[in-house]
Amino acid sequence: MLTALLILWPALAALLVLLVKGQGAKKVAFGAALVELALGGYAWYSFDPANTSAQFLLTMPWVASAGILIKVGMDGISLLLVLLTVFLVPLIILASFRNNYERPASFFALILFMQTGLIGVFTALDAFLFYFFWEVALIPIYFIAGMWGGENRIKVTFKFFVYTVLGSLFMLAAFVYLYFQTPGTHSSDLDAFYALNLASDTQSWLFWFLFVAFAIKMPVFPFHTWQPDTYTTSPAAGTMLLSGIMLKMGIYGVLRWLLPVVPLGVNDWATVALVLSIIGIIYGAIIAIRQQDMKRVIAFSSISHVGLIAAGLFTLNEHSMQGVMIQMLSHGINVTGLFFIIDIIERRTGTRDIAALGGITQKAPFLTVAFLVLLLGAVGLPLTNGFIGEFLLLFGVFQYNAWMGAVAGLTIILSAVYMLRMFQRVMFGEKNVITENFTDLTFSEKAVLVPLLIMVFWIGLHPNTFLNLSEPAVLHLLDVIKR
Amino acid sequence: MTSIILLSIFGIVNLFLGFMKSKRALLPIVMLFLAIALVAALSDWNQLNTFFDSSSFSSMMIMDNYAVAFTAVMILSTLFIVPFTRSYAVGENANLAEFYTLLLFSLVGGIMMVSYENLLILFLGIEIMSVAMYILAGSNKRNVLSNEAAIKYFLMGAFFTGIILFGIALLYGATGSFKLSEIALAANALEPGTEPLLFMGLLIVLIGITFKVGAAPFHFWTPDVYEGTPTVFTSYMSTVVKTAGIAAFYKLLSAGFSGVEQHWYPTVVAITVLTLVIGNLGAVAQTSFKRMLAYSSISHAGYLMIALAAFNDRSQNALLFYSLAYSVATIIAFGVLKYVSDSRRSNEYEAFNGLGKSNPLLAFVLTVSMLSLAGIPLTGGFFGKLFLFSAALEQGMLWLIIVAVLMSAVGIYYYFRVIIAMYLRESEIERIPVSSFTTFTLISLVVLTVLMGIAPGLFIDLL
Numbered sequence: 001m002l003t004a005l006l007i008l009w010p011a012l013a014a015l016l017v018l019l020v021k022g023q024g025a026k027k028v029a030f031g032a033a034l035v036e037l038a039l040g041g042y043a044w045y046s047f048d049p050a051n052t053s054a055q056f057l058l059t060m061p062w063v064a065s066a067g068i069l070i071k072v073g074m075d076g077i078s079l080l081l082v083l084l085t086v087f088l089v090p091l092i093i094l095a096s097f098r099n100n101y102e103r104p105a106s107f108f109a110l111i112l113f114m115q116t117g118l119i120g121v122f123t124a125l126d127a128f129l130f131y132f133f134w135e136v137a138l139i140p141i142y143f144i145a146g147m148w149g150g151e152n153r154i155k156v157t158f159k160f161f162v163y164t165v166l167g168s169l170f171m172l173a174a175f176v177y178l179y180f181q182t183p184g185t186h187s188s189d190l191d192a193f194y195a196l197n198l199a200s201d202t203q204s205w206l207f208w209f210l211f212v213a214f215a216i217k218m219p220v221f222p223f224h225t226w227q228p229d230t231y232t233t234s235p236a237a238g239t240m241l242l243s244g245i246m247l248k249m250g251i252y253g254v255l256r257w258l259l260p261v262v263p264l265g266v267n268d269w270a271t272v273a274l275v276l277s278i279i280g281i282i283y284g285a286i287i288a289i290r291q292q293d294m295k296r297v298i299a300f301s302s303i304s305h306v307g308l309i310a311a312g313l314f315t316l317n318e319h320s321m322q323g324v325m326i327q328m329l330s331h332g333i334n335v336t337g338l339f340f341i342i343d344i345i346e347r348r349t350g351t352r353d354i355a356a357l358g359g360i361t362q363k364a365p366f367l368t369v370a371f372l373v374l375l376l377g378a379v380g381l382p383l384t385n386g387f388i389g390e391f392l393l394l395f396g397v398f399q400y401n402a403w404m405g406a407v408a409g410l411t412i413i414l415s416a417v418y419m420l421r422m423f424q425r426v427m428f429g430e431k432n433v434i435t436e437n438f439t440d441l442t443f444s445e446k447a448v449l450v451p452l453l454i455m456v457f458w459i460g461l462h463p464n465t466f467l468n469l470s471e472p473a474v475l476h477l478l479d480v481i482k483r
Numbered sequence: 484m485t486s487i488i489l490l491s492i493f494g495i496v497n498l499f500l501g502f503m504k505s506k507r508a509l510l511p512i513v514m515l516f517l518a519i520a521l522v523a524a525l526s527d528w529n530q531l532n533t534f535f536d537s538s539s540f541s542s543m544m545i546m547d548n549y550a551v552a553f554t555a556v557m558i559l560s561t562l563f564i565v566p567f568t569r570s571y572a573v574g575e576n577a578n579l580a581e582f583y584t585l586l587l588f589s590l591v592g593g594i595m596m597v598s599y600e601n602l603l604i605l606f607l608g609i610e611i612m613s614v615a616m617y618i619l620a621g622s623n624k625r626n627v628l629s630n631e632a633a634i635k636y637f638l639m640g641a642f643f644t645g646i647i648l649f650g651i652a653l654l655y656g657a658t659g660s661f662k663l664s665e666i667a668l669a670a671n672a673l674e675p676g677t678e679p680l681l682f683m684g685l686l687i688v689l690i691g692i693t694f695k696v697g698a699a700p701f702h703f704w705t706p707d708v709y710e711g712t713p714t715v716f717t718s719y720m721s722t723v724v725k726t727a728g729i730a731a732f733y734k735l736l737s738a739g740f741s742g743v744e745q746h747w748y749p750t751v752v753a754i755t756v757l758t759l760v761i762g763n764l765g766a767v768a769q770t771s772f773k774r775m776l777a778y779s780s781i782s783h784a785g786y787l788m789i790a791l792a793a794f795n796d797r798s799q800n801a802l803l804f805y806s807l808a809y810s811v812a813t814i815i816a817f818g819v820l821k822y823v824s825d826s827r828r829s830n831e832y833e834a835f836n837g838l839g840k841s842n843p844l845l846a847f848v849l850t851v852s853m854l855s856l857a858g859i860p861l862t863g864g865f866f867g868k869l870f871l872f873s874a875a876l877e878q879g880m881l882w883l884i885i886v887a888v889l890m891s892a893v894g895i896y897y898y899f900r901v902i903i904a905m906y907l908r909e910s911e912i913e914r915i916p917v918s919s920f921t922t923f924t925l926i927s928l929v930v931l932t933v934l935m936g937i938a939p940g941l942f943i944d945l946l
Contacts, residue, residue: 063866065944066873106843128869135860146907147839154907158899165859165895169888176869180876 002046002056003072003123006039006082007116010089014112018105026097029108033090036115040086047079049469052476054078054125062129067187071125076473080325080466081122081252084332087451088244089115095340095448096237098347101148107237114140114241121249127175127188130257131168137249138164141241145234153233160230163216167223171213171253174206178261193261194480200264207265210258211273217250218306220273221280231299236343239295243302244336248328251306254313255324260480270314274400277314278408280307285414289421294342294352297422298335301378301415305331308411311404312393316481318474320396325470326463327389330377333459334386337374337452341367344445345426349434354422359431363438368427370441370449375423377456379415385459484546486524486554487594493520494587501580510569513583517562524554524594542662543601548946550598552803553730557593560722560810561586566924567715567818570825582622586719589615593727597734602651602661605731609647609695612727613640619716620708632711639694639704647691653684663739671742682746688735689750696728697721698784699758706765709777714824717773718817721780722810729787733802736791744794755792756886758785763890766897773830775897776816779856782894783809789871789887797874799946804870807942808855808863808935815852815928818921819845826915835901836910845917846905848925853898855932858891863935863942870943 013032017025047055054073062070074082093111101107117137124130138161146157175188182192198206216223231239259266266273284303291297309327312320344367345360346352361368373384380386390412398405441449459466493516500509527546544550565586571579592611599605617640621633655661657680658669670681694701709717740747762782769775787805790798820830822845827834839846855864868891872884935942 061940062938063940063943132860132865135865139854139859139861143906146903154903157907158903161899162892162895166892169892172869173884173888176873176876179873 001058002039002043003074004058006036006043006086007072007120007123009036009039010112010115010119014109014116017109017112020105023100023104025105025108026093029112030090030093030097032112033086033093033115037086037090040083043074043079044083044469047074047076047469049076050472052076052472062126065185067182067185067189068128069126069187069189070129071189072120072123072129073125074123075476076470077252077255077325077477078122080329080470081248082119084248084329085115085118085122085245087455088240088332088336091448091451092237092240092244092336094444095240095343096235097444098442099236099343101235103147107144107148110140110144111237111241114144118245118249122252125190127179127190127193127257129188131172131175134168134171134249134253135165137246138168141238141246144238144241145230148235149233149238150235151233152229156226156229156233160226163223163226167213167216170209171257174209177206190256193257196261198262198264200268203262203265204268205265206262207258207269210262211254211269214250214253214258215276215310217253218247218310219250219303220307220310221276221283221303224280224284224303227303228296228299231302232293232295236339239339240336243298243339244332247302247306248332251309251313251324251328254310255477259313259316260477263481263483266314266316266481270316273314274311274397274404277307277310278404280304281311281408281411282414285411285418288418289414291418292354294345294354294422294426295339297354297418298338298342301418302331302335304411304415305335305378308390308393308397308408311397311408315396315400316478317396317399318478319392319399321474321478322467322471323389323392323396325474326385326459326466327393329455329466330385330389330459333452333455334374334378337370337449337456338378340445340448341371341374344441348438351434354425356432356434357426358429359427359435360438361427362431363435364440366441366446370453371423371427373453373456375419377460379419380412383457383460385456385463387460388463484527484544486520486527486558487591489523490516490520490587490591490594494584494591497580497584497587501584506579509579509583510565513565513587514562516587517558517565520590521555521558521562524551524558527551542664543604544595544598545600546598549730549734549799550594552945553597553726553806554594556803556807556810557590557597557723557726559807560726560814561590561719563811563814563924563928564715564718564722566921567718567821569918569921570821571715578622582619585615585619589619589719590723593723596727596731599731599734600663600738602654602663602666605735606644606648606651608727608731610644612724613644613695616640616716616720616724619719620712622716623713626711628711629713630711632708635704636708636712643691643694643701646694647688650684650687650689650691653680653687657681657684663735666739667742670740673743681743685740685747686750689747689754692728692732692735693754696725696732696784696787697781698754698788699761699781700754702758702761702781702784705781706774706777709780710771710773710830714773714817714821717776718814721776721817722813725780725784725787726806726810729784729791729802729806733791733798736794737799741794748792748794751788752792752883755785755788756883758782758788759887759890763893767893769897770832771830772820772832772835772901773824775900776813776820779894779897780813782890783813783856785890786868786871786887789875789883792883793871793874793878793880795874795878797870797877800943801867801870801874803946804863804935804939804943805867808867808932811928811931811935812852812855812862812864815848815925815932816856818925818928819849819852822915822917822921827912832900832904833910835904836908837905837912839906840909841912841914842917844922844925845915848929849905850902851929851932853902855936857895857898859895861933861936863932863939865936866939866943867935870939
């Protein structure tokens with residue numbers, strides 16, 4: 001029941017927000033997101049990590065005769081992502097407080113509506129329900145990016161939409177095929193999919209149908225071409241939603257709906273997927289070094305970081321799987337914070353051009369500290385959250401194949417290069433006309449950044465809080481994969 | 484059965500009501516008539532042959548659940564369409580009562596088309612329905628396009644009705660009966676040498692019905708006729724007429740020719756694929772929203788025909804669900820189009836620019852409608868497509884579904900063009916005034932669409 005409440009509450013709240021006139025909408029939306037956070041906190045509190053089956057389970061027929069269910073529940077893997085979502089959404093709403101968008105009610109209602117889709121994706125245990133939420137999460141972000149976005153938004157967001165829908169149609173086709181392979185009157189229950197014993201060559205092509213959908217969402221090289229433009233064009237809140245939470249849908253999809261459903265297919269193609277992911281790591285990083293727009297630097301760095309997570313997924317050992325879990329949290333937190341800081345700078349100076357900025361440190365010490373901590377987290381310095389994830393992931397990849405591990409390890413050096421290059425040019429150096437009147441963080445901006453910074457150190461210093469939550473579920477998942 | 488009698492009587496009563504001074508009073512009365520007819524139709528549910536038993540009418544018609552369900556869809560659609568005629572009552576339009584009467588009569592024809600047991604009733608139903616539509620297509624007397632639409636529709640429609648009659652005659656020659664059940668028996672135990680006769684007759688009837696539902700390759704009349712016909716009647720044409728045609732088509736094949744599948748199966752599959760491809764690719768090229776909807780209606784005829792091509796126990800339910808989802812979404816689209824084109828004097832996509840700002844509600848309902856037609860989840864259109872595709876996949880028709888899925892992806896392109904125009908393009912235009920009654924109708928339609936997308940279990944497996 002709790003899961004259903006977590007899914008339904010943001011949608012209801014979205015309807016409520018739509019009724020609010022003017023700029024009051026954001027306060028209502030923020031309040032609703034805090035309620036959702038409290039619900040998530042309660043779920044965490046009453047969750048039993050030792051139990052590997054789905055908890056807070058709700059099962060009821062959706063299309064009874066066809067065996068399609070409304071089945072939602074959370075195991076450790078789902079819970080971590082739900083927690084990430086309920087933690088980030090209020091911060092993203094708060095981060096938009098200072099941008100006086102036109103039609104604020106629609107803007108904030110769409111964010112909340114998207115939260116429903118995201119939580120639905122992370123908790124759905126029926127294939128068609130999963131697909132349903134997968135698309136429900138897409139529609140609001142399309143409108144957020146399209147209606148409040150920057151230049152070229154029509155073209156860019158349309159490309160994004162068509163790309164992802166095309167990918168998900170492949171996924172739907174695979175689901176329908178799997179559905180018809182289930183015995184009896186058919187069922188789209190996840191457990192029924194796990195129980196299938198399909199021939200190896202069938203799994204082989206099913207792998208690609210599913211992989212394309214998830215790879216586009218993450219995105220993995222070469223399915224990434226929509227990403228930099230969409231991140232750049234979207235308003236800050238949209239970029240944070242896309243990079244902080246939405247790309248985790250793809251990773252989660254692989255964990256839940258690809259690896260255990262077609263394990264023999266994974267056997268056939270894991271190396272190819274790994275190579276693609278590792279190409280993405282290097283490719284994203286090298287392009288990030290050459291970017292002039294701060295948003296594009298982070299966008300390409302995101303391709304690079306996600307490449308490492310994807311590589312970890314396909315090595316199928318415990319270290320890298322736990323690394324995937326912790327790195328999903330870390331990446332969500334760091335990238336959201338970084339995009340917020342870029343938005344702060346853009347709001348004050350009117351530009352994101354690295355060459356045009358400089359000397360902000362002298363005017364804004366708080367901002368500098370926050371920027372530096374998040375940036376070091378993204379680079380993966382010890383004591384920060386990024387270190388734990390990258391260490392586990394690289395360790396896992398190294399175990400799989402030492403050469404791959406070595407190439408993937410370059411990410412540590414390369415990410416330091418592009419991140420510090422950006423930081424140095426934007427924050428240090430001489431003040432100029434643009435940055436002369438830069439003011440430091442306001443209260444509401446601190447209110448967004450402080451929780452993020454706390455999380456950076458929390459995960460960096462005591463990752464076991466979160467690793468222990470997901471460990472039994474991850475081990476169970478690996479058992480299912482290797483059955 | 485009662486619904487046919489009631490609707491005929493109401494139609495005649497309505498003609499006399501036309502003498503009233505107040506044209507405004509007509510709409511509520513017609514809606515009341517339709518509501519009564521709907522209740523009467525639904526009261527036949529699970530009441531096979533209780534009112535007029537088969538002996539007294541020698542089984543000309545059968546009001547089984549299949550017929551009741553499609554009758555209900557058609558009456559419900561009409562009930563949702565007529566509120567958009569409100570603006571006709573304020574103009575100098577003297578013929579409002581006649582329009583309503585024609586709609587009611589045409590509905591009678593539609594009900595006959597979904598409940599026939601004898602092929603003569605099918606023919607009569609098609610004629611009754613079509614003749615009313617020929618007139619309504621040309622009802623905007625002073626408009627050249629409307630006149631063109633009526634002439635085109637009438638000439639071709641009459642020709643294809645003749646073709647159907649010819650086919651029925653051949654079928655009679657081959658089987659010695661007009662009754663579906665007897666035809667089915669005769670077709671299964673065919674005397675040697677009569678097979679070509681049966682095959683030709685069936686093929687010719689198929690061609691005639693294909694024309695009526697606007698499926699390729701006999702679709703060429705649709706864009707011009709849809710464009711010229713006054714928008715409200717286009718809406719009726721693309722929902723009620725299409726539902727009746729497809730339901731009649733399925734009934735013909737399932738009740739009469741399920742034993743000789745090999746004779747019609749390749750034809751039906753070919754028509755399906757052709758319709759899907761031509762409808763979707765044709766829609767891409769349009770710059771007018773109304774013409775796009777015409778091609779979209781062709782493409783949806785193609786999706787509906789997937790149920791015919793699959794032809795298994797899932798087909799009926801999928802067909803019913805999809806007809807309802809498609810009708811509801813289409814009525815919204817034409818309803819909003821009517822307001823936009825009335826105030827901006829254009830059917831082009833550009834006319835919708837900035838509608839999201841000037842009329843948030845109209846823009847929102849049209850968005851839901853487009854999402855449903857494109858088959859995006861949260862709307863009835865998604866489950867409609869899922870059920871249709873499942874039916875076909877159960878028959879192992881993977882390649883047909885691959886074509887259909889690719890065409891759905893094409894569909895996203897043209898349906899989103901109007902969403903982009905409404906929300907992402909700017910234009911300085913004034914708010915379009917919308918009456919609260921129409922607003923209510925539009926919202927009910929949206930609620931129905933979303934309900935079908937969230938709780939599809941309520942609407943599937945009725946048959």
